Amino acid sequence: MTIPQAAPPLRVARFRADIDRAIASVLGGDSYILGQAVAAFEAAFAAGAGLDHGVGVASGTDALALALRALGIGPGDEVIAPALTFAGTAQAILQSGAQARLVDVDPVTRCIDPARVAEAVGPRTAAILPVHLFGHPADMPALMDIAERHGLAVIEDCAQSHGAHLDGRPLGSFGQAAAYSFYPTKNLGCIGDGGAILTRDAALADRLRALRHYGFSGSERVSAGPGFNSRLDEIQAAILLALLPHLGAGNAERRAIAARYRECLSRTGLALPPDTPGSVYHQFAVTHPERDRLMRRLAEAGIGTAVHYTPGLHRHPAFREAAAFPLPVTDTLAATLLSLPIQPEVAAEAPMRVAEALRDFRP
Template structure:
């Protein structure tokens, strides 16, 4: 039986750096601090420096990171938050969880990220924030969105869950908005062995409010709850693991870019390819095809695993229905056509040519 090339296998990355990960875990076990402590502080400092900002606050997961940033900015009931429907559920769930209303706007057909013109057209007196999503490792048009947020006085929160290390105009993802939210879910380019997330920002006052929100509303060692808040802390073991993996992230990004370049060249015009972007980090390599499900079945027969990110789009899902939501034809078409190929270096590196051959065969079958 043919061995399947999985679409992703995050534990293979952990095994690749197993010695460093084992040492990090042992250091936590030997240090006697299970919550917080020097390991978390060290990772936060290193990750803030990596993103080019002054502050990083670890938290429980990427959805919590979005919630914490929105709450720290005072976003809540009565507010509208402009975002996109071609994204993971957490983006819109976070907006709902703070009591605000997600307003879904169209994406650019080439970048698959928020269309700045569509965002501008959706602004109303109730609009309080923009949440662009850096999808599949490609950044949204941050120069345009930053200018729009400044012009309209809106809080700008980058959803960077898939964009660790992505760059645009010399600045990394997380360094454009008032704040940014990251996920360290195991499949991410920088992934933990479990859940984890972070909020990053240049704003010291905002960082202080976010940190208070992660820990019962405490602002200092008195352990006094100054505000109503929950508990969303980055686990010490996960922080140590992430700190061990962070020095290898630039290497992994370079490997993903090389694989993406090979896929671009080899697949050619057989399917619709993602737009090439020198600053992308290729969290996913997402092609599009009108017979997506047939193509996926063909690839599976050839031993190539795939995934769909994302369908149905969020504006079609019950939790986010809104009577006034206009149709989003580009989003809806992409949701029906996108297909994620293997791109993780430990998986796709040795199988790049097999992936190319299978896609070309599958596309030819679909054309018959």
């Protein structure tokens, strides 16, 4: 049996009855745009992260871009972000009109390196945008310390870290705003596109609600300022509300599969991700100097893998202006990382199967 790297339809199949009920409730309701499901999901999702306000938007990229705008960040400003992340992180910065400044990541956490952030702060720096890559926490205490010293905003990219924490504190609760994606493969994913911003700042949440909805403020259909059409869809919100109660158990299953990988792969020569209790393992990404050979071997054994992310964003034509330093850690990781199956619906047997496939695989 082939093990896919990820298969969102298998999660849908697992929770199909809940999802069918959620969709039916919207079909039979009286509001298809910004209705009860969006409001209920925003409240429940914010409460789960210990935050007061949730604003549903059309995607994770929009969540980041609108959060930057709502914090007053735009043309003339610089935003420091890691070079090892999905392109949407840096596209959101471009969308806001600010300039991205891409810095290197830490070789162990694979998240933005606070020492590199401290070096990159300059007179135009307005914000730091850490990404909790693969569900693993970035070093938020160190980053918040830099932000406080320089008066910078912090927007956490939580697209891969739904439900994760750092020493018991939910990720997303450190900065001024946290941006989430509900792309179908995410730990909490819908059946299409979706995103949200969480914050404890009521005024920021109000500005975000206006920005996602033509600049309208309150119930009046008058544009108080610039605005977009970037709303979380009512059907997607109902699906997310149905899946949210299963997020904690899904994350626990991911942690259990990660623990099995650690047992099974200890003698394979693969470098494993850090063993941090608060991680939610959006990916279980190993590194190997001959990544392509490893990938081929696993494919022959019927095990799907994926590369996240190559090349580093500093090598994308759109962001070439954005990297001011050599980024050796990002370049090395971009050439060696390989994501193994970790989605609970596909990966229960994966640790044993990967270990078997690599029994005579020599570095």
